[in-house]
Amino acid sequence: PEHQNLIALAHELEIAEALTFLGAIPDAEVKAEYAHADMFCLPSVQEGFGIVFLEAMAAGLPVVSTTAAAIPEVVAHGETGILIPPGDVTSIAGALLVLLSNADLREQYGQAGRERVERYDWTRVTETFLREIAPLI
Incomplete structure (x- = not known):
């Protein structure tokens, strides 16, 4: 529910370029996302x-x-x-x-x-x- 607010805050703080907001991730893809972290x-x-x-x-x-x-x-x-x-x-x-x-x-x-x-x-x-x-x- 806070997705858009967080994106707006990232732009306000001028850090949006350093962040990726993935949103909801299908269960089948979660493991792959953890592997990138x-x-x-x-x-x-x-x-x-x-x-x-x-x-x-x-x-x-x-x-x-x-x-x-x-x-x-x-x-x-x-x-x-x-x-x-x-x-x-x-x-x-x-x-x-x-x-x-x-x-x-x-x-x-x-x-x-x-x-x-x-x-x-x-x-x-x-x-x-x-x-x-x-x-x-």
Whole structure:
């Protein structure tokens, strides 16, 4: 819903030439778009579980996000990415600069993210769920 507003803001800030606004991407093309990225940034102030973070980490991308809601349950600060307080624009910029300037750290966080995503495999999640509820049945 904010697509046009963001495009207008990019022009106002004179950064539109450096940005590409993709809009909605078909599911079949998401993986290819992640492959073009160096990192994933979603500085949410409110977020549920956040499947999008798992998708990005599965693609080997380090994550920059916030400590809002359930995000820290998925993204491990200092392990798979950098988490900052919601609304702290200066820290978001700083985190992006840290990762942009350090390819080794991007690779380290990306690999750790790939490994962390394995915890959320449907088979593994189902087995854990059934094991936890078995005593209650």
